[in-house]
Amino acid sequence: MYALCDCNNFFVSCERVFRPDLRDKPVVVLSGNDGCVVARSNEVKRLGIKMGVPFYQIRQMAEQYGIVHFSSNFELYGDISSRIMTILGKYTDELQQCSVDEAYIDLSYCTDTEAAKAVAARIKAEIQKSIGVPVSLGIAATKTLCKVATDYAKHYAGYKGVCSISTEEQRRKALSDYAIEDVWGIGRQSAAKLHKAGVTTALEFADHTELFASNLLNLPGANTWRELNGHDCIALGDSPEKASITCSRTFAHGVTDRTLLEQALSEFCAKVAEKLRRQQSVCQEMMVFADTSRFLENRQTIYITLHFPIPTDNTQEMTLAMLRALRQRWQPNTPYKRAGVVLLSISPGKGVQQLLFDDRDRQRDTQLQKTIDRINSRTGKRTIGFMPQVDVKKASELYSIGAKSPAYSTRISDIITLHC
DNA sequence: TCTGGGGTCCTAGGACCC
């Protein structure tokens, strides 16, 4: 038996923790560059505003209905997420976090469904009380069915945030009311194929043969079919080590200044390298990219893949490689709208094969990197780095972050003040 | 004018091996 714990309207709920005045107000959180709506309060969902719509398309509606909007604040959401995961960990030996706002927990220690539901209710109450974020829990034998149960828990007040699918009767009832395109693992393409084949509900799909599922949707579809029929077969990657690490941003305006682009990219290099070192890995490849707006014709792109002679986690090495590559391919008078770096070919940092004839002093590099990391961890983010940073004034021109809330829970300067 | 960011897994097809 598993339970899925899913936070309701997560980013919006995080903002409301520190802004209780917004509890019954329509609120949205926007993606980077204040581009798209990525989280909506229930009030906003009821207005018919869809996930992912560009904000400019609903700006008028936002004014009309008094919708409050926030730029995204991942420092805050990440911190609240890890606090929630800590609580969840107390209730299980096996926690599988699958995104910033949801995690599966193994409840096989519960003797029956009633016991599992009681645990789920306790979890919900504890997270509500100590963090202030509402969550929903779905209990079932497979992860795909947990998703369905969680949806019911979220959307019908009668469940009080906890729903279980444990009997065959419950399974059939739940799936018969569940649209096929809402099933976890069925995306737009698969849904279109299924509709064409006359399948509109999850139950209709589950009642077809496995061969039907695998012929139409290959292995992933067959796995979804099995899960809907109660066979647990989707293992969640529980390894926290990432196979790729990305940092990319869309800029508020096209960037034509090479120095500014280099500064932005060097910050991205520092970020991904930090992440890489935190998971104690090294990488052998890095991709650097920059392109003009994908909505304009005559799109200009730079995609460069760099290979390191030996796997590395060193910020300086990555930054230098990035600069060399960019200077070769950068075009003047081109408004680069988006840029980023991706680390690839990631492997554990231990036992890296060294080069016999190396032009870098790796030990010295590592010492320097450690010293810099130590200073930065004591004095704040990137006090020392390898390039001049984008200064505050430039940063506000580079990125739209006007409506960003403070990092209430992670920065001492942003801590909340109470007037008693 | 304005349209995000960070991931994973699967598959087909090409390159290569003997």
Place this chain on the structure above:
DNA sequence: TCTGGGGTCCTAGGACCC
């Protein structure tokens, strides 16, 4: 003119997730 059979590995691109 005729041109096998059986593999593995890598990569790009598609589909999906939140």
